[in-house]
Amino acid sequence: MTKNKKKLGDGVGVPSGMKSVVVSVLISGLIVVGAIAFVNSSGGDSSGFSSATTGDNVSLVGGRQIVEIRAKGGYLPYRSIAKADMPTVLRINTNGTFDCSAAVIIPSLGFSKILPQTGSTDIDLGVQPFGVLWGSCGMGMYPFEVEFQR
Numbered sequence: 001m002t003k004n005k006k007k008l009g010d011g012v013g014v015p016s017g018m019k020s021v022v023v024s025v026l027i028s029g030l031i032v033v034g035a036i037a038f039v040n041s042s043g044g045d046s047s048g049f050s051s052a053t054t055g056d057n058v059s060l061v062g063g064r065q066i067v068e069i070r071a072k073g074g075y076l077p078y079r080s081i082a083k084a085d086m087p088t089v090l091r092i093n094t095n096g097t098f099d100c101s102a103a104v105i106i107p108s109l110g111f112s113k114i115l116p117q118t119g120s121t122d123i124d125l126g127v128q129p130f131g132v133l134w135g136s137c138g139m140g141m142y143p144f145e146v147e148f149q150r
């Protein structure tokens with residue numbers, strides 16, 4: 001831990017230009033997210049967004065809850081509501097998914113995987129505490145989250 005900090009401090013150091021790079025990356029990220037939101041709301045049926053926040057993509061099977069999302073040009077629903085303190089499986093379905101949402105990462109679990117272009121992938125999330133589990137495509141451009149409630 002301390003070793004890493006030291007390494008950052010001496011030697012190369014953080015160039016002052018780094019900050020503006022980070023800022024511009026954040027801004028371009030926001031633009032991308034905004035563009036996606038625009039595309040999502042203009043295409044398809046208009047009820048897409050509101051139904052994306054309900055918990056109807058969660059089912060109970062044999063004492064486990066299965067949270068099912070779809071990966072293709074992003075993740076749907078973007079936000080899932082699940083129960084905390086319960087064995088949980090995240091099922092990600094792909095169907096002709098050739099974009100980067102086939103590369104899934106869940107940073108807090110150290111999880112990353114390339115999904116099949118078409119298929120169903122179960123990810124064991126274990127028992128999650130109250131809180132929000134966040135995931136995205138490998139580049140962090142398409143986010144999704146599972147909110148664990150009590």
Ligand SMILES: [Cu+2]
Pocket residue numbers: 100101137138139140141142
């Ligand atoms: Cu991506």
